[in-house]
Amino acid sequence: MAVTAITPSGAIPARHRVVARRRIAQSAVVGLLLTATLLAVALLVTILAYVIIRGLPAINLAFFTERPRPFGEVGGGIAPALIGTVILAAASGAIAIPVGIAAAIFVVEYRSGRFAAPVRFAAELIAGLPSIVIGVFVWAFLVRGLVGHFSAIAGAVALAVIMVPIVARTVEEVLKLVPNSLREAALALGAPRWKVILSIVLPTARAGVLTAAILALARSAGETAPLLLTALGNDFFSTDLLRPIGALPLQIYRYAVSPYDDWHAKAWGASLVLVVVIGAVGLLLRVVARQRVR
Amino acid sequence: MLVPLTLVAIAVLILIDSWPSLTAFGFSYFTTTEWDPVKLVFGAAAYVYGTLVTTIVAVLLATPIAVGAAIYLTEFAPRAVRAPAAFTIELLAYIPSIVYGLWAIFVMVPVMRSVVEPGLQASVGQLPVIGKLFSGTPIGLDLLSGGVVLAIMILPILTAISREVLLAVPPTQREAMIGLGATRWEAVSRAVLPYARPGIIGGAVLGVARAFGETMAVTMVVGNSSRDISGSLFVPGYTMASAIANQFVEADSELYFSAIVEVALVLLLVGIIVNSVARVLIRRSIADRPAGAVI
Numbered sequence: 001m002a003v004t005a006i007t008p009s010g011a012i013p014a015r016h017r018v019v020a021r022r023r024i025a026q027s028a029v030v031g032l033l034l035t036a037t038l039l040a041v042a043l044l045v046t047i048l049a050y051v052i053i054r055g056l057p058a059i060n061l062a063f064f065t066e067r068p069r070p071f072g073e074v075g076g077g078i079a080p081a082l083i084g085t086v087i088l089a090a091a092s093g094a095i096a097i098p099v100g101i102a103a104a105i106f107v108v109e110y111r112s113g114r115f116a117a118p119v120r121f122a123a124e125l126i127a128g129l130p131s132i133v134i135g136v137f138v139w140a141f142l143v144r145g146l147v148g149h150f151s152a153i154a155g156a157v158a159l160a161v162i163m164v165p166i167v168a169r170t171v172e173e174v175l176k177l178v179p180n181s182l183r184e185a186a187l188a189l190g191a192p193r194w195k196v197i198l199s200i201v202l203p204t205a206r207a208g209v210l211t212a213a214i215l216a217l218a219r220s221a222g223e224t225a226p227l228l229l230t231a232l233g234n235d236f237f238s239t240d241l242l243r244p245i246g247a248l249p250l251q252i253y254r255y256a257v258s259p260y261d262d263w264h265a266k267a268w269g270a271s272l273v274l275v276v277v278i279g280a281v282g283l284l285l286r287v288v289a290r291q292r293v294r
Numbered sequence: 295m296l297v298p299l300t301l302v303a304i305a306v307l308i309l310i311d312s313w314p315s316l317t318a319f320g321f322s323y324f325t326t327t328e329w330d331p332v333k334l335v336f337g338a339a340a341y342v343y344g345t346l347v348t349t350i351v352a353v354l355l356a357t358p359i360a361v362g363a364a365i366y367l368t369e370f371a372p373r374a375v376r377a378p379a380a381f382t383i384e385l386l387a388y389i390p391s392i393v394y395g396l397w398a399i400f401v402m403v404p405v406m407r408s409v410v411e412p413g414l415q416a417s418v419g420q421l422p423v424i425g426k427l428f429s430g431t432p433i434g435l436d437l438l439s440g441g442v443v444l445a446i447m448i449l450p451i452l453t454a455i456s457r458e459v460l461l462a463v464p465p466t467q468r469e470a471m472i473g474l475g476a477t478r479w480e481a482v483s484r485a486v487l488p489y490a491r492p493g494i495i496g497g498a499v500l501g502v503a504r505a506f507g508e509t510m511a512v513t514m515v516v517g518n519s520s521r522d523i524s525g526s527l528f529v530p531g532y533t534m535a536s537a538i539a540n541q542f543v544e545a546d547s548e549l550y551f552s553a554i555v556e557v558a559l560v561l562l563l564v565g566i567i568v569n570s571v572a573r574v575l576i577r578r579s580i581a582d583r584p585a586g587a588v589i
Contacts, residue, residue: 026479030370036362037371040383040453043446047389047397054400103297122298128569129304129562130507132535136542136558137304140311161300168297222390225509225535229542249392249510256396256514264400271393282388286381 055272058265068235084246091156100167108175127165135226152245155231163216174208218281224249312556336553344531349505351441360452368460387450395514398443407434430528438527440516448501459493496575503568509535
């Protein structure tokens with residue numbers, strides 16, 4: 001800042017006034033920006049606070065072990081939806097994780113090949129599709145087509161379609177981190193390309209691949225729209241992949257739009273469970289990622 | 295190879311299923327609002343309108359907040375606060391859509407109905423032209439609420455992308471301006487923001503892509519009843535995605551079903567176009583960082 005002598009008359013020189021005005025402008029803008037930031041953070045805190053405060057009273061042992069009671073009766077739990085979510089996660093993971101890893105290998109390890117570009121492009125486009133569109137597709141393909149009715153397997157396929165691009169994109173980044181010298185060393189020893197990938201590249205990237213899988217599972221656990229058109233929901237215990245199955249998000253939706261207070265309370269409880277599971281996974285991944293960087 | 299095949303299969307199956315509706319209604323599907331399963335006449339203009347209105351409201355509300363927060367967190371915030379605050383906002387992206395919907399129905403809608411909407415009506419609602427946007431009875435379950443929920447939901451991705459883009463601006467841009475005697479804000483507004491503009495616009499476009507396909511939370515608060523285009527934000531409406539969610543399972547005739555699948559076809563095509571545009575814009579700003587990989 002230029003040091004200007006105060007004129008004998010005591011008036012502040014024009015140059016100072018300009019600087020002051022610019023300073024004030026800066027403070028005003030920073031104040032606005034800070035307000036925007038606080039607003040965004042406050043939204044998160046508010047939503048989480050509501051989920052916790054309204055969700056906690058609904059949580060008890062029966063909530064996790066019993067099946068829903070018919071409306072009018074108070075009590076019961078959401079156990080079938082919990083089991084359904086676990087089964088859907090296992091089945092969709094079994095489909096999406098290998099496919100996503102394979103897609104990533106195509107893109108990274110066979111970069112010059114004919115398939116790499118279309119695979120990557122298609123994965124990006126699928127990632128951008130509204131999930132309800134994927135639900136319509138799986139409905140036409142499985143619910144009306146191969147299976148013939150609403151079923152857990154259709155729900156799992158719909159979730160898998162959503163997960164594949166997430167797994168592929170994350171694994172791609174991880175595979176890129178594997179040093180090329182490792183690949184070259186193995187190739188120089190005469191190992192064929194597939195063997196290099198299976199026994200050198202993938203084991204090296206193991207932790208990252210695992211992260212990708214968990215991330216995709218966490219993202220798909222909250223999906224509702226495609227399940228409405230595929231898994232449908234089920235208030236009874238079911239482990240049959242060919243029958244309709246419940247899921248946490250479906251249960252929340254049904255309870256939230258119902259007119260019963262007890263069901264509303266259960267919707268909050270189920271939301272709390274969902275948010276805690278997804279949040280725990282997210283935090284865990286972050287901690288693991290940070291440790292690996294060190 | 296399964297991945298491109300899946301995309302092709304999605305497009306082909308949806309195209310086949312919407313064919314009866316495509317041939318029966320042609321372009322009038324997009325220009326008429328009559329949606330009558332009994333008379334078998336289907337025009338989706340009201341759904342397209344609902345989607346456009348909620349998306350525009352969402353982007354107009356979310357972009358200033360997201361960009362403001364991103365600028366603050368990259369340029370002005372104390373260093374120790376930057377990463378944790380950014381992470382906190384990104385956590386919003388982990389909350390499932392259905393939980394936003396639940397929160398919106400029971401917490402946001404009552405506030406909209408009793409505080410926000412009457413307030414808007416009493417203030418900007420009195421103005422000559424814009425006033426029409428805020429006419430009608432404030433019911434809370436309407437297009438405005440749908441837009442507000444969407445705004446909250448696209449906030450994290452907009453913030454994350456704007457932040458990435460701003461972080462990718464070379465420090466020399468700032469240093470040169472400050473070296474000339476500019477204040478920090480002058481440096482940011484004249485040397486950093488113009489540099490980051492394509493990326494930020496790309497982020498907003500990606501927000502659009504998220505918003506128009508989002509289903510559950512909007513379906514729960516948008517009202518799902520009126521099928522007319524009235525010009526007010528205070529009327530219940532339908533979006534394309536909520537129309538599918540609500541009516542897909544009840545479609546009992548082939549033409550009805552096909553008309554709904556055509557809505558999915560429109561979402562599919564717009565989704566592909568908007569995402570491609572967004573990615574091109576963001577890539578131009580962030581050299582080799584994956585856009586959206588944050589989340």
